[in-house]
Amino acid sequence: MGAPRPRSPRPAGGAEAAFLPGPPASGATPGYRAPSCTQGGARRAGIMTDVHRRFLQLLMTHGVLEERGVRRLQKHCYRVHGRTAAVEELEDFINNINSVLESLYIEIKKGATEDDGRPVYALVNLATTPVSKMASDFAENELDLFRKALELIIDSETGFASSTNILNLVDQLKGKKMRKKEAEQVLQKFVQNKWLIEKEGEFTLHSRAILEMEQYIRETYPDAVKTCNICHGLLIQGQSCETCGIRMHLPCVAKYFQSAPEPRCPHCNDYWPHEIPEVFNPDKEREAGTSKANKKPSRSRQH
């Protein structure tokens, strides 16, 4: 597809022992114990039960899911299998699963939406370039359009690339010639598939894209990439200090300055000139009712 395929270095041999041919798994396999990972022995081995398997299946089906949805999913999985045992704390539940997934180079990654800090989860593959995940959905010229949009977004000051600027690059695309009208529809397809978010004619990365592509982006655009001063994660949207230029995610700003009487830049101590957003409170969300929760994915800020 024309996409480079950098491979992350993998430990030779891996945890191969886990998958030697054994009793075939037909129907429910009660408990499958994964070996502790070869790299960091600190992680305890995880036990994989049908509850965990169903959870993984459903998470994969959704692609990306907000924390509230994830909790609901977890409860559903426990209920289906009739486990009256107390539902494990979500973090432990996920860590448990991740310890099994580790040797497969996939992970349930937790991130947050950049505009209001909602936690989101996605099952991501750590080993391949994520553009390949989209590769089977989109044609070569569409993928290239995405790459161009991605570059514009990363290079931009605000983390948004205007529709006009993206469409102006239509002539430079690899593959079949694409007209601007077509390109507009392709951009909408990206929005519907949760790779991009549109806000008032401008596009930025969906949290799903950030979760799945963080590694790829860091490797491909090492100089242009921005990071958050607080969490050190990839930063697309955020606030920046006007004096020293460091950047922070909006939810990181909210958390950092939560009870500060006078917000000051953590780096240069200058007065922080921007409005401090509120920390995301999941309980407030629940009170607001379900209408907010079921926002349509396209053309909406919440994701």
Add this chain to the structure above:
Amino acid sequence: MSEQSKDVCDPDSAPQASNSEVHISPGVPGGPSQPASQAATLAAPESPPLGPIEAPLPSPPPQAPSEEGDPKALQQAAEEGRAHQAPAAQPGPAPPAPAQLVQKAHELMWYVLVKDQKRMIIWFPDMVKDVIGSYKKWCRSILRRTSLILARVFGLHLRLTSLHTMEFSLVKALEPEELDRVALSNRMPMTGLLLMILSLIYVKGRGARESAVWNVLRILGLRPWKKHSTFGDVRKLITEEFVQQNYLKYQRVPHVEPPEYEFFWGSRASREITKMQIMEFLARVFKKDPQAWPSRYREALEEARALREADPTAHCPRSSVSED
């Protein structure tokens, strides 16, 4: 089970499609007698390339011994075609390190998961082209490892659903499945739209004309020419995407001028959606008891009973290849 996938790697056993219990035999796979028909059956631009693959995991197999004779070599050459010019007599290239096979298995696992997530067909030649690549000689062991991982970690069976079209699908090995619809309820918009159309077709008992479908969708405020905030281009969705995903069939009505089209259930819908689900959907939409459609309800009961008898342990899709 996961054994079935071996069938594909072994074109010679293609005639025995119905026999799902092919074990990995260290001996020569049977029947070099039909090289021509093999090639015909497997005629595809990316023809499944596999020559015979012998030894099981983990040691990669040696190249086919020359005792098979010329028909085999012919077939192999014909199928493999291009760069891979190894005639039957020569020993093959050095086997890759086990770690690389493991890595390929992981890549294949992810590939299959993503294809399934997007509801795309998992086509064997695609698997070879996109993932296995130059390791196609060891595709059987890679496939087996992948199936194992999928079963143990995800509780999914990688199953060959059609040897003829070389399609795989991921089948849930856990039961019960129907409850997952509740968990997936936020995908309801798409499913709701689809169920609406499927139930219309079902209730009619035959194909539903496109005009009839739009009459029904009009109730939801959907029009063929209007873009919808959730569904986008609805007409494209139902006539192209749902068709591509095999949920619907969109066919021209014969002998009608000007041309008209009608919808039928697609093969995937027949596999994934039970009549009972349709009846429940209808009951919800019309706020009536499902028994208000007595003949349909009877059919749904029949189907439910047949499914339960066919496989008491897990809800299995009605595929041509039997399981375990």
